[in-house]
Amino acid sequence: MIDKLEYLIALARERHFGRAGEACGVTQPTLSAGIKQLEDTLGVLLVQRGSRFMGFTPEGERTLEWARRIVADSRAMRQDIDALKRGLAGPLRIAAIPTALPMVAALTTPFRARHPDVRFTVISRTSIEILNHLENLEIDAGLTYLDNEPLGRVNTVPLYRERYRLVTSPQSRYGERDAVTWAEVAELQLALLTPDMQNRRIVDNLLAAAGASHKPTLESNSMIVLFTHVRTGLWASVMPAMLADSLGLTSVVRSIPIVEPDISHSIGLVVPHREPTTPITAALVAEARRIAPKLEQSGIADPAIAAMQ
Structure with missing residues (x-):
């Protein structure tokens, strides 16, 4: 039963029978047969079938909730017993x-x-x-x-607490300041994280609250990409203080507190x-x-x- 519940969880994750089978280390027919056996055992249809995966039935969604709970408990039990041994x-x-x-x-x-x-x-x-x-x-x-x-x-x-800094070169605009406002940050050529990142949504909201309409000139889902652009001296970014310091502040990069408001x-x-x-x-x-x-x-x-x- 546990292995069939694992199949169901993998299908929910991958949304594709073939990839779900690969994730579980079985063939697609084996995974499909296992889910069919689970449906027969429960007496309900769990998966909406077509030429491809089309989602779960209401009974399938509820079974998936139980599957996650049961599989998690099964893994916890095995790990707990193993921890007692070694x-x-x-x-x-x-x-x-x-x-x-x-x-x-x-x-x-x-x-x-x-x-x-x-x-x-x-x-x-x-x-x-x-x-x-x-x-x-x-x-x-x-x-x-x-x-x-x-x-x-x-x-x-x-x-x-995550606190925010303007990361820029000393020679850039505001580069010699001890602090800057969010409205001033919005005036710069910014390299920011992509919109799917929560940090970007936080920064966008803070810029909007300062009355600024701003679009970054560069977006990336990598902080390293943002930092290397800042090091050229032609870009600026908004980063958490801890992250900016850990990337290595040098003579060509400064981390300046952003105030008005000082948010964390x-x-x-x-x-x-x-x-x-x-x-x-x-x-x-x-x-x-x-x-x-x-x-x-x-x-x-x-x-x-x-x-x-």
Whole structure:
């Protein structure tokens, strides 16, 4: 039964029978047959079939909710029993919004010191993708905004406040200032994240609130791309202070506080709202709670160092 529920979850994630089969390590006919057997067992139609995947029936959507819960509990049970035998070990999958990527080491480094047999996979995703990945059991935890857009049914651990800086060259307009306003930022040639990123939506709202109508001259889903353009001296960007510092401020790049208003947003850990949770997830939550006061109080450029102090 568990394997057939896994097929259903994979189909919800991939929206394609062939790709769902590949994700589960089986052929498309095997996956289709497994879902048909699940339908026969439950006595309802779960999937709207045609020449391609067309979605789930209402009964299929409800079954999918139960499938996620049952599969998650099954994985948690196996991991819990395994941890009793040989301690905490195995994979830990974390997704982070691009602006929070420098923070990941602050969490993984002390965690690994306590649990050396845990292996990490860290990926960059949008805030919406992180929530979808959690729901579909593709990741164990995420690092994202906690107070700006709805999160749904997750447990959260606030870690630090994201504050915003104008990142530009000293020779550029406002480059020698100690602070700038959002209205002044809107006058510059900005390189910003793409609109699917929550950070971009935050920046757009702040610029609009300042009465500015602005379109960036460059968009990217990579903070590295934005930073390298700033280093040319011909572009400016808006970045979180912690991210700007971690990328390495030099004689050709300055990080200038943006005021009027001085806004911040909470960044933190999100994990599935589920009890009991997996031992690895529970240990990660405990680590996040341990380092959170140090991150919020330190204010230093390297968050990993702050967490270890």
